[in-house]
Amino acid sequence: MSQKAAKIEAGLSGHHPALWAIAFTAAMCAIAYCEHRGFLGGWRSLPFVAAAALLLVPMTKAASNRQAAAGALSPATRQYNRRMLIWSIGYVLCLGTAMTIRNYLDPQGALLWGIAVLPSVPMIFFVWTLARYVVEEEDEYLRYRQTSAALIGLALVLLAGTLWGFLETFGVVPHVPAWWVVPVWAIGLGLGQMIMTSAEQRAGRT
Template identity: 45%
Template sequence: MPRDLRGETMMAQESASGWRQRPGFYAGMMLGSFGAIAGLRLSGAINAPTGFILMAAAMLWMVPLVRTGMDRQKRCGMLSPAIVRYNRRFMLASFGYMLGLGIAVWLNERFDLAGAVAFAVALLPVVPTLAMVWTMARYLVEEDDEYLRHRSMIANLVGLGAVLSVGCFYGFLETFELVPHVPGWWAVPVWAIGMGAGQGWMALRKKDRAEG
């Protein structure tokens, strides 16, 4: 069955199954949870360790997000073995990043870290980040479908563009002392949001072509 026809069939199935079967719902819930937690943290309603615990809990939205995303890809014939491995690896690395970041911040606030110990603690969220990079590179090597590989590369470029744009814009605002300092590790969630936006943009384009 051609991909366009599979796309039309998939959209009809999604309409019949309801909004809870759509990846966008769970992505919105996860981003909304992150926004609410960030607002509580900035307002001083919760401390940093509590914020990271809540952030880690909000990451559980990734489970139904990945599941419904894989179901969607399977229905439209775009679920390859390489994507299954990529989703599993990336989800594990994402949980490792949030866990490592939370532990590192908690240890830094509770103890007077210095020297090699501080360096080792700082690596806790770095290692999962490197695992994300390895996961993306490995997927591009393992993926045999040129169309799926192209979609992944475009999404990653959108994520990279988001990091460069937001980082440059905010960096200049910070240089002129218009905004407070933001830690550099925020580049990871900005990149992830940008990559998700890239995937959503390509899905909307595909939907528009199918309806047209």
């Protein structure tokens, strides 16, 4: 086995980033369930939310390792992954902090407005991260690949939002808060990257 083939096999044989994503989602669902049952609540939930957010670190590392093994980890992609990790952890912590303050302190007036806006603040960094990647990426194929995956995520958001919106309008399903857009887009982005990776692997076998 050549050195390059061994490197690719080693990079792809590690934990798949989707496994860490599932672990993170399961942890957040468990926290939400415990809060619903009254086992957690208020400031007691924050350490658990912070611990769950740490699962995003190995998820990002696993994604970078697979990209490196496939020869798709450019300097711009590496920087993009780091920035997305910062945004993800910031988003989770801001959301957890806002929900905890709301449930524990029952804020009113300006404070209520402040915590309501707090989870949206990391979105500014998120949008900037996407824009910077397009500018910084010098490899045209990698830029095309990431842009295509982002468009798949956008397509999922548009389809899901339109479908659910009409179902809600006709009273078939309950109302869902608009903040679902971010996690659904992230799921679509991951699916888009998996689809393109699968297509590349099939093309490599032919």
